[in-house]
Amino acid sequence: MxxxxxxxxxxxxxxxxxxxxxxxxxxxxxxxxNSETHFKVVIVTDAFEGKRKVARHQQVYGALAAQLEGPVHALALHTYTAAEWAEREGAPASPDCLGGSKAEAQ
Incomplete structure (x- = not known):
């Protein structure tokens, strides 16, 4: 981990x-x-106040630039302000993988 x-x-x-x-x-x-390539991130912070979803995601991508260039292949982001989070009952579940294995292409 x-x-x-x-x-x-x-x-x-x-x-x-x-x-x-x-x-x-x-x-x-x-x-x-035991791979560490696909992650789901749920983050609630005041740093997202007044920002659209795209800007929030860009902030997170910027912070994790080194990981995204290396071991991390996919990052599911769920970004909220405290007020938005209070209205929710958690983040949405991730969808099932649809494949895409190199082995399947042969």
Whole structure:
């Protein structure tokens, strides 16, 4: 869980979130066992006040640029302000993987 821990540390430091949830969803995809390539991030922070979803995602992508250039293949982002989070009952579930394995292409 090295990559997951890095993501949690970076986002925690940069955004001081009221809520941060980082889930390794690699097991749901066509990757080797124990991979850290696909993540779901739920982050609630005042840093997103007044910003549209695209700007919020850009902030997170910027913070995680090194991970996105290396081990992280996919990042599902759910970005909220405290008020938006209070109106929700959690983040949406991730969809099932539709394949895409290189082995399937042969």
């Amino acid at each position: 090295i990559v997951q821990t890095e993501i949690e540390s970076i986002l925690g430091e940069q955004f001081q979130p009221a809520h941060l949830q980082v889930e390794n969803e690699s097991h749901m995809h066509s990757v080797p066992p």
